Amino acid sequence: MSDGRPPVPASPTLEDVARAAGVSRATVSRVINGIRNVDPAIQETVRRAIAETGYVPNRAARSLVTRRAGAVALVVSGADGESREGPFHSKVFADPFFGRVASGVVGFLRPRGVHPILMFAEDDEARAQCIAYLRQGNADGAVLVSTNATDPLPGLLTGMGLPAVLFARPSPPIPISYVDVDHRTGARLAADHLVAAGRRRSATITGPLAVPAAQDRLSGFRDAMAAHGHPYVPCAEGDFTQDSGEHAMERLLAEHPDLDGVFAANDLMAKGALLTLRHHGRRVPEDVAVVGFDDSSAATASRPPLTTVRHPVEDMAAEMTRLLLEHVEDPHRPVTSVIFEASLVVRESA
């Protein structure tokens, strides 16, 4: 009935494998890590022993000596500020943008056998927790997506010597790597399209002007319109939510009832604008052409589907992750930024 075996068969260690293969721990370690030459015959023996014993390296032990966590953090910072009922209910997921970033990050990380640690740093307390956690060496680096341009987190992270890469250029120019899209050119594409479609009275719904990306999209659009001979562009500020798009459209319509084109700084606001336009009996695109920005799922979910500026978020997130791993690999690598091009996706709204 009762045998001498322990209830939980402790998982095999390097030592066990070494014994099974008749070699030393060091040799097994070398085979596993592919370091130095090991005689092919011995390699084969070791591999077989690993398979037989079902050995899996213990990450904690490895981390202890290599001083590498083998993990990276995906930090969403300055996410929302106000919480709904309950302890913590982030709205950040409601925006398809975040999901796309996560997809890109996971897509790059996964083939490399690493998975991101998901962290939110939406206020000072959360930020402090975040830092404390990262200090413990839980992650070798962080990819960071901030909704707030003046977020102190990037500075804090680099200050503590943790490799970090941002999604989007930081507003105070700190020495940190980042990826971004060429917002100005993207906005110009939207302007060109509206003008080419014969729109003479285009307006724009901007993102929060504290965000550099929103600024760039606005100025890019304005400059391009000016170049086309439209020096004045009505604009209303939103905050990237669908609701704010509805309200901004409401204001624009009130002041400029004759407008015939709208460029919204993201798809969610464009979608909101669509709702308001319909509510006011304006047909899209016949009466008013609408162009969004991002090419998110909201663009195809809208009626009519949105003509929009494609923001290659997934690719950018993958690149951001690649840059991070490079920095982890070689901490002295100089900071770099990679700027992606935007392109126009023409659907039915303009």
Next chain:
Amino acid sequence: MSDGRPPVPASPTLEDVARAAGVSRATVSRVINGIRNVDPAIQETVRRAIAETGYVPNRAARSLVTRRAGAVALVVSGADGESREGPFHSKVFADPFFGRVASGVVGFLRPRGVHPILMFAEDDEARAQCIAYLRQGNADGAVLVSTNATDPLPGLLTGMGLPAVLFARPSPPIPISYVDVDHRTGARLAADHLVAAGRRRSATITGPLAVPAAQDRLSGFRDAMAAHGHPYVPCAEGDFTQDSGEHAMERLLAEHPDLDGVFAANDLMAKGALLTLRHHGRRVPEDVAVVGFDDSSAATASRPPLTTVRHPVEDMAAEMTRLLLEHVEDPHRPVTSVIFEASLVVRESA
């Protein structure tokens, strides 16, 4: 110019703190972990030494001896199957449901100083990677949300002795803890509301019938309608996406042009149904009343806002996480399931 200090001041260890406080490592460890009585005066000295040195415990070293990772995995399984272009582009984030789960999990975990490791297991290969990763001891347990009821992952995880808790009852009854909502009663609420509003010819748009939750919502709705004297309920199957809701509504309308009420098994499909109804000139709720399920962000984003059955996803996710931590704490704890109640949220669509 050049001093003897190393370029990177290695972070202080327990030993350093002990030296600074004039006590032994063991005492510092006891203070940090709050184990056994330590003289208050000494405790104070130790705390001061910790603050002075800026000591932060090294997680890897601690994990090595405690055999605890101090982390849990948030696994999304059977997510999509088909990928878009590129290596991995999950659509799972497009559904607000997942975001709500993540919110609930993070909300519970965060005050406890732990952060989830985000993992996807959408196919066999990914699942194998997932298992391998968890085997390394990277997480003490996993909370699992499967879109596919016959997902083998829950069985695999418990099989390897890893604590796991599911969101939603597994379809083959395996011994594993889970949380779920009372789908049948929720669906009854929807039926009662439609009947009370005087609707005589209600139909339903179901989720994929392979999913137990979709089954339960359908049968709950049918049974309640039967109890109200409507033994026959037209139904069309969708797959929980907005598009599928549009198409299902299209079919229902073709076969039952006189219907005056619709219960969709989730909000996204209800939203799709709204689009189709408007396209056919049906007014909501005057001509057709629409009730959704979930009370997700899609419910308030719809025009008109959806009357829907509230699915307390965040609370359920928090409870799921709580159950997981209990299992991690005490592996012999019996499996438990917690069923949440659904409630009706009345807005404008019905």
Next chain:
DNA sequence: AGAGCGTTGGAGAGCGCTCTCCAAGCGTGC
């Protein structure tokens, strides 16, 4: 006043791994 007990701090043995030495083996060149 001495024995016995509870309380508190220290010593030290690992946890499982990597990696630096070192030694052994084997060619090769003078």
Next chain:
DNA sequence: GCACGCTTGGAGAGCGCTCTCCAACGCTCT
């Protein structure tokens, strides 16, 4: 024919922490 270099495997020292012992100390009780 022997010294020398190169390749390859082993021994062993930790990485930073926890935790089990054990010693020392100050009580109370007889």
